Amino acid sequence: MIKSSNSLDQSTFDKLRRLYIIALFTIAISVVLSQVLIRTHLSDQESDSTVINVAGRQRMLSQKLTKDVLSISVETNANNRILLKEKIKETLHLWSLSHHALQKGNDSLGLPNNNSENINEKFKRLNPIFDSISTASQSIINIIELFPDFSNENYKQDVEKVKAYEATFLSIMDDIVNQYDLEANAKVDRLRQLEFWLTALTLLILLAEFLFIFWPAAKSVKSVLADLLLAEKRAKKMAFDADELSLAKEKSIKELRALSRVMEDTLLFARILPNGSIVHLGNKFSRLFKFSKFNNSTMFWKVLSTEENEQVIIEDLINKYKKTGWQGEVKATTKTKDVIWLEMAIIPYNPTNEKSEILIIASEITERKLAQLEISRLNTQRFEERMSQQKIISSKIIENQEKEQSRIAKDVHDGIGQMLTGLKYNLESIDTNDVEKATVKIEYLKELTTNIIKGVRTATFNLTPPELSDHGIVPAITKLTQELTRLTGKDIILFNKTDFNKRLDSLTEINIYRITQEAINNAIKYAESTHILVSLSHSDSMLSIVIDDNGKGFDPDNVRHVKMGDGGMGMTFMKERIKYINGRIFVTSGAGQGTRVTLNIPLEEI
Helix, strand or coil: CHHHHHHHHHHHHHHHHHHHHHHHHHHHHHHHHHHHHHHHHHHHHCCHHHHHHHHHHHHHHHHHHHHHHHHHHHCCCHHHHHHHHHHHHHHHHHHHHHHHHHHHCECCCCECCCCCHHHHHHHHHHHHHHHHHHHHHHHHHHHHHHCCCCCHHHHHHHHHHHHHHHHHHHHHHHHHHHHHHHHHHHHHHHHHHHHHHHHHHHHHHHHHHHHHHHHHHHHHHHHHHHHHHHHHHHHHHHHHHHHHHHHHHHHHHHHHHHHHHHHHHHCEEEEECCCCEEEEECHHHHHHHCCCCCCCCCEHHHHHECCHHHHHHHHHHHHHHCCCCEEEEEEEECCCCCEEEEEEEEEEECCCCCCCEEEEEEEECHHHHHHHHHHHHHHHHHHHHHHHHHHHHHHHHHHHHHHHHHHHHHHHHHHHHHHHHHHHHHHHCCCCCCHHHHHHHHHHHHHHHHHHHHHHHHHHHHHCCHHHHHCCHHHHHHHHHHHHHHHHCCEEEEEECCCCCCCCCHHHHHHHHHHHHHHHHHHHHCCCCCEEEEEEEECCCEEEEEEEECCCCCCHHHHHCCCCCCCCHHHHHHHHHHHHCCCEEEEEECCCCCEEEEEEEECCCC
């Protein structure tokens, strides 16, 4: 049966090969024939557009020639006549060249010599007219070249001849151009018909090949394949029945050997007994830990590390998870004291019912682990630096609070306290019997009392202005600018662009107030500014406060790079306060350019 099938298969493919060669040869002939015919027509039409273009240009050149001839007939200036003569000469040369090329062909212009009888007849009628215009034009050129100062009357007759023949030339040339166009369209129609018949012929060839070659061949192949598949199925069934057990056993052995080779060469692989003694140590394990000789008494943890504490950890892991399995990271140390990190798996394994083993499969992760440890160290270091910086900021805040309290205590003691002491002594010194002196002292005491009240108000304003708690941030900043203008003599102006008047959270308002106060005080103390503008604007989601001054300015990078409390603490406090209310602060400055501090506070989060 197999032999018969093979014989049938060979004869079928021989037949198929012959049929396909015939089919492909027929298609190739039809394609080549189509290409030859189409290319012949296309090469015949290549010059049609050039011919029509040159013929159409002849009309333009004749009109241009006539126009220049008429222009030269009325020109009185000799130099201008010479210029027009050169233009006529150039136009006449191109006109004559194209005229003769259209009839006899010209390779440089791309014009063939294949005019139809109809076009040749039209050119025969056109040539006398062309010769007359050409002769008259050449006569004009010759007269001007020989006698440039002659009067226009000397070539008036030639001018009239050009004018007389120009309309007739244009009319006949129009007929020639139209005839060229008709003949080109006729060629395109013939090519279109040729393409249609070639396409129809190709389709007929393909249909014939399908009906008489491909369809019978497909039926034959289908029949042969059916016989071959049936024979193959029977052969496989017999082979499967005969070799099933042998193949399964051989396959298992090959897979086990392949797995063993892969594990030996690519993984850190070992087999140990439940007590930790080594049964087998993989090649990669041996190379990594430089351990090649072992016996039944060699313990696995002693191979992995020379450090006693690491050996104890590995031994405990094996004893604890020898029945359940485990996976994790283990630190090991080689004989050369190199630290190695392993991602290790402990897998219980029973090769037979009477024997138990443990498979150790590991991969080296030293670089990854060292990178993780380094990242952890850097994170800890950054956290400690951050905490140290926060301690410095907190100490500076406490220090400034102490300075503020000392200043307030000094103001109260030196100012208000002394004035109150003076008030007490003056009250005690009033002699009610001496009305005149008593009246003078009372007037003095009234003025002293007024100054005491002003001092109390100033001290209270510096602590927390009552406008802030009573009316909000805008009235508080308004009062701040007014008071600082009065006390410092600086020109400090508040401009509320969008008439912002909302009340905010009390902590938000006090932080905005303190940041604004700090920015204005910096402009007064350090910038040596004379004008300070505080601008407020807001949208539905954002409040913006901008403090501009015309001071000497500074380099913001010098402030950004200050660390560990060595300076720039005012800017640090401003940033901490703005961060507390989820806002942002921007400082723009430059030497001699003044300073701008911009606060953006989100209203929707307040």
